[in-house]
Amino acid sequence: MSTTATFTNPETKPHALIASDRVEGTLVRRPGREKIGKIERLMIDKISGSVAYAVLSFGGFLGIGEKHLPIPWSKLKFDRVMQSYEVDISDEELAKAPSYAADKDFDWGDRSQEQQVHDFYKARPYWGI
Amino acid sequence: MSTTATFTNPETKPHALIASDRVEGTLVRRPGREKIGKIERLMIDKISGSVAYAVLSFGGFLGIGEKHLPIPWSKLKFDRVMQSYEVDISDEELAKAPSYAADKDFDWGDRSQEQQVHDFYKARPYWGI
Numbered sequence: 001m002s003t004t005a006t007f008t009n010p011e012t013k014p015h016a017l018i019a020s021d022r023v024e025g026t027l028v029r030r031p032g033r034e035k036i037g038k039i040e041r042l043m044i045d046k047i048s049g050s051v052a053y054a055v056l057s058f059g060g061f062l063g064i065g066e067k068h069l070p071i072p073w074s075k076l077k078f079d080r081v082m083q084s085y086e087v088d089i090s091d092e093e094l095a096k097a098p099s100y101a102a103d104k105d106f107d108w109g110d111r112s113q114e115q116q117v118h119d120f121y122k123a124r125p126y127w128g129i
Numbered sequence: 130m131s132t133t134a135t136f137t138n139p140e141t142k143p144h145a146l147i148a149s150d151r152v153e154g155t156l157v158r159r160p161g162r163e164k165i166g167k168i169e170r171l172m173i174d175k176i177s178g179s180v181a182y183a184v185l186s187f188g189g190f191l192g193i194g195e196k197h198l199p200i201p202w203s204k205l206k207f208d209r210v211m212q213s214y215e216v217d218i219s220d221e222e223l224a225k226a227p228s229y230a231a232d233k234d235f236d237w238g239d240r241s242q243e244q245q246v247h248d249f250y251k252a253r254p255y256w257g258i
Contacts, residue, residue: 015238017181020149020171042149044171049180049202049255051173052146073178109144126178 018078027084028056028076036094039085040068043108045126052126053117056087057102058094066102069094072123096120147207156213157185157205165223168214169197172237174255181255182246185216186231187223195231198223201252225249 026039037058042051053070060066076085089097098117100106107113111127118125155168166187171180182199189195205214218226227246229235236242240256247254 015236016174016176017172017237018175019184020173021153023173024150042171042173043146044149044152044180045145046147046207047145051178051180055148078175107144108146 023054027082028058028087029079029082029084031086031088033082035084036087036089037069042073043070048126050126052114054085060102067099068102068106069097069099070106070117072118072121072126074123075121152183156211157187157216158208158211158213160215160217162211164213165216165218166198169231171202172199177255179255181243183214189231196228197231197235198226198228199235199246201247201250201255203252204250 020042023039024041027035028037028039029035037056040055040057043053043055044050045052051073054073054076056069056071057066058069071087076087078084079086097120098106098113114127115125117123149171152168153170156164157166157168158164166185169184169186172182172184173179174181180202183202183205185198185200186195187198200216205216207213208215226249227235227242243256244254246252
């Protein structure tokens with residue numbers, strides 16, 4: 001088979017795929033463009049290879065008091081103009097959303113907690129039930 | 130709903146999810162444990178949220194002559210003992226596998242090229258046909 005490829009600049013040509021290290025660190029805004037935080041990392045289902053969550057970090061100062069929020073991937077919209085993700089979430093919802101301190105970790109193995117996250121965002125579980 | 134969670138250490142408790150920034154930089158070995166390179170990044174389908182490829186970087190010196198190989202996610206096995214990914218690929222296959230220079234980019238938008246990659250690894254296309 002051919003090993004030559006048509007090389008293109010990933011920055012200029014839109015395509016269906018995005019690099020994980022480009023998602024990490026990307027700003028997250030509300031529909032009104034107000035910045036609420038940034039994407040810390042993606043959480044990936046090892047077996048299926050589905051992105052289960054984007055972890056939004058927000059609040060705190062110099063890492064102190066920072067909160068991490070797992071958000072189902074399907075709830076993030078990319079805004080090409082602002083080059084950031086848009087999540088439609090109010091202050092009230094942000095306060096109530098399942099979250100954990102940045103220096104701790106969410107119990108990813110606990111499906112009932114994961115179900116709570118998906119219920120909160122009215123998202124379809126990535127584990128397909 | 131409850132915002133309290135059972136906090137656990139992600140390093141000690143195995144779970145079904147893995148963080149994107151933990152995959153990036155992870156070594157890739159052959160079944161014989163010989164190191165062949167490392168995972169540079171993941172390429173994710175924006176709409177479905179499926180990990181389409183892990184990009185393996187190998188060869189070169191100080192970034193010069195380095196090659197990038199898109200490998201279907203399903204072809205990577207995680208070796209808990211070695212804490213690295215295992216890919217069963219010979220030198221001959223490595224030389225023939227679809228790749229691109231590290232300072233260029235693969236044309237991710239070209240499905241026929243993507244089909245070639247999947248044919249090469251005998252992997253099921255992530256776009257589900």
